[in-house]
Amino acid sequence: MRWHQTRQGLLAENVANAETPGYRGRDLAQYDFAEQSGAFSSATVSTTATQPMHFSVASSEGGAFGAQRMANFEITPEGNGVTLEDEMMKVTTNLMDYQAATGLYSKSIKILRTALGRQA
Numbered sequence: 281m282r283w284h285q286t287r288q289g290l291l292a293e294n295v296a297n298a299e300t301p302g303y304r305g306r307d308l309a310q311y312d313f314a315e316q317s318g319a320f321s322s323a324t325v326s327t328t329a330t331q332p333m334h335f336s337v338a339s340s341e342g343g344a345f346g347a348q349r350m351a352n353f354e355i356t357p358e359g360n361g362v363t364l365e366d367e368m369m370k371v372t373t374n375l376m377d378y379q380a381a382t383g384l385y386s387k388s389i390k391i392l393r394t395a396l397g398r399q400a
């Protein structure tokens with residue numbers, strides 16, 4: 281679920297900077313359970329100014345999940361490599377995957393409560 285949250289933040293940053301000249305979008309590498317076992321610690325968030333009027337949120341979690349620059353096929357004359365249609369499709373897919381993970385987590389908690397004799 282943290283991977284989806286971190287990815288949502290990167291995708292939102294891509295959408296927010298869709299008009300920023302020279303900005304190249306970022307995305308996370310596909311999640312690998314074998315690599316990530318025990319990799320979670322307390323998250324820290326810092327804010328950095330990339331342009332005088334723009335802010336991006338840099339999270340230490342992005343590095344743990346392997347944030348990387350996307351390979352852009354469409355580049356605007358200003359050098360921006362973000363395509364809003366692609367980003368919105370990624371946001372929707374990420375949202376549906378997050379909701380599926382949340383649903384599975386909720387159902388597993390309900391099963392454990394039922395097994396303990398506490399129905400909620």
